[in-house]
Amino acid sequence: MTKELRGNIAIDGPAGAGKSTAARLLAQKIDYLYIDTGAMYRALTWLALCRGIDLNDADKLCALAESTDISLACRENGDISVYCCGEDITAAIRQAEVSRNVSIVARVSRVRKQMLQKQRQMAATDQVVMDGRDIGTYVLPDAPFKFFLTASLEERARRRYEELTAAGEDVTLETVKEEIFQRDKEDSQREIAPLKPAPDATIIDTSDMNINEVVTMLLNLIKERIR
Numbered sequence: 692m693t694k695e696l697r698g699n700i701a702i703d704g705p706a707g708a709g710k711s712t713a714a715r716l717l718a719q720k721i722d723y724l725y726i727d728t729g730a731m732y733r734a735l736t737w738l739a740l741c742r743g744i745d746l747n748d749a750d751k752l753c754a755l756a757e758s759t760d761i762s763l764a765c766r767e768n769g770d771i772s773v774y775c776c777g778e779d780i781t782a783a784i785r786q787a788e789v790s791r792n793v794s795i796v797a798r799v800s801r802v803r804k805q806m807l808q809k810q811r812q813m814a815a816t817d818q819v820v821m822d823g824r825d826i827g828t829y830v831l832p833d834a835p836f837k838f839f840l841t842a843s844l845e846e847r848a849r850r851r852y853e854e855l856t857a858a859g860e861d862v863t864l865e866t867v868k869e870e871i872f873q874r875d876k877e878d879s880q881r882e883i884a885p886l887k888p889a890p891d892a893t894i895i896d897t898s899d900m901n902i903n904e905v906v907t908m909l910l911n912l913i914k915e916r917i918r
């Protein structure tokens with residue numbers, strides 16, 4: 692399929708909808724580069740928390756974003772590693788404290804501008820599957836393939852709870868559900884680049900699907916379009 696397939700693939704959706712796993716597996720199958728834009732916002736949030744920076748201080752956050760080298764690297768198994776000034780922070784950016792604070796950082800317009808530039812640069816040099824909240828609407832509005840993955844709040848909370856407990860985090864299903872709910876609300880209600888489907892995105896409810904079914908559906912939809 693890669694021979695005829697041209698153009699970037701945008702995957703957006705709320706927390707825990709399975710975007711990252713689906714995007715990563717899809718990218719592997721079609722030999723595209725996977726870019727996890729949430730990891731970029733998480734990395735900046737992690738660094739700001741480590742440095743004790745006031746997350747409401749837009750100037751300091753922007754200066755931090757400008758002066759810090761945050762990079763994504765693809766491992767052999769297709770997983771993404773995240774580095775900040777050479778340090779591997781892949782696990783650290785998934786900590787609950789980062790999840791609780793990332794939406795505050797992500798609503799700062801100048802931070803978003805910097806991220807947007809980096810994300811567009813990456814998409815200009817490679818064919819990418821990029822996942823996030825505003826990829827189809829703002830980052831890659833001309834992407835020929837746009838998907839919006841969603842699922843019921845209950846199902847998304849259950850999936851995230853399983854991920855976190857598997858990683859050794861001490862959380863309850865109720866807390867995870869509440870945090871996801873709050874973060875989606877903040878991401879959907881912010882002024883700049885809120886979480887919402889692009890008008891031309893295909894919306895897929897993955898509540899009753901496993902990850903392989905999601906990837907197969909994405910591949911089939913892409914194949915149909917390029918036929």
Ligand code: CDP
Binds near residue numbers: 711729793794822
């Ligand atoms: O993996 P999960 O669904 O929990 O979230 P993520 O993709 O790691 O994104 C973390 C946070 O970064 C989101 O809740 C948004 O606040 C922000 N984000 C964003 O604003 N725009 C993006 N394109 C990607 C993430």
